[in-house]
Amino acid sequence: MKRPSRLQKGDTVYLLNIARKGVYDPDFVTRTFDGWGLKTIIGETISEDSYCQFSANPEVRLRDLQNALDDENVKAVFFMRGGYGTVQILDKIDFSKFSEHPKWLVGFSDITYLHSHINRNFNIETIHGAMLFGFATAGPRDLESMKTLLFDANPTFEFDGLENHKNTNVKGELVGGNLSILHTVIGTPSDIDTNGKILFIEDTYENLMSIERMLYAMKRSGKFDNLKALLVGDFIIPLKDNETSNCMVPEFPEPDEYTIQTAFRLLLLNFFEEYDFPIVFGLPMGHRPDLNVALNLGREVRLDMTADTLRLTYGS
Known part of the structure; x- marks a missing residue:
């Protein structure tokens, strides 16, 4: 099983939303990643625009995720929320660069599509954990456990x-x-x-x-x-x-x-x-x-x- 590199201060992470539309507390999320010493890229699906119940149309969601997967400078991808939508783009994702240069994918619920697909086909570890819209209301152990898994070796x-x-x-x-x-x-x-x-x-x-x-x-x-x-x-x-x-x-x-x-x-x-x-x-x-x-x-x-x-x- 391939394991993405542990995060270090100064690393860049990508924020996006490939499923249901939603909002998050940008100040809380920014403070969280700043506190972890991480730089952030805000994907185009993190916006006030939406497409029906989704963050954007399938083409835009696919493009945003593909950009995150292909960027070798990005060390982790954090998803905004679940609901429904991941399966609409799953079979169109090109995982070739991601497979060569694995990075952490962090989310749950609808993101289980990615967890399962990547585990079965590419043998790459992922993280089941809170998503961006839930950071501000997360329990005291939720974000700390996520940080531990991202930064520590054998917790x-x-x-x-x-x-x-x-x-x-x-x-x-x-x-x-x-x-x-x-x-x-x-x-x-x-x-x-x-x-x-x-x-x-x-x-x-x-x-x-x-x-x-x-x-x-x-x-x-x-x-x-x-x-x-x-x-x-x-x-x-x-x-x-x-x-x-x-x-x-x-x-x-x-x-x-x-x-x-x-x-x-x-x-x-x-x-x-x-x-x-x-x-x-x-x-x-x-x-x-x-x-x-x-x-x-x-x-x-x-x-x-x-x-x-x-x-x-x-x-x-």
Whole structure:
């Protein structure tokens, strides 16, 4: 697996938006990158203009990303937001210069298309983490963890207050991202390889039936057959699913004990009961504005866990 060079003070990073239109706090973002000692290039898709629900039309978004990928002086690319739009340009991107001179790509949600495609086809590490529109509301660990992954060699992160099942210590390459996107790339050139790896998933506003449907598609595609571990980040689930949870989860608790997150955990535990790999619930990564600790995808990691803690150590 190829690893982009660690960032150093004085490096240049590129800011752009290849998906849904949005705004960010330019003063906060500028202070953040200035504080890290980085120079910034503002892409043409970071503007007040928009094209329907997107930051710009597909041609402009493709051009902006291609400029960022081709510029050898750029050491990292930060995306404004997700939503939808990356897949519209994915098959038109020329990754040849990027493959020769890898740089960090930082984002999540719709950017999972890039994480998965690059991991599968080019064996280059990427970073799943907060995007520009969320910098100002990020949690205290979110940006610090991102900076650590970008600048440090072999960091270790510790988490507590988790719910771990079949907990054991494992090693493997970390892959994954947004469950909905991982589901949609099955059978495509961007399909993620999970064989012998550690899979991370998160999602937002998908009900329990949709989540189970996507898990079945991945199961039938063999994604869980030789998995080392499953890391479950934050899932924001619509409350309207209260009406169907007792059908989806027969052992669903009494109404006064009910929460949608309880039903979600029971659903996953029942779904993965036949597998031996450990499952970790409650990792602070996902779509909530203050809950998105960064992950280095494509990197070999060691997981040391107890019933409610996890130490995640990145290998050299």
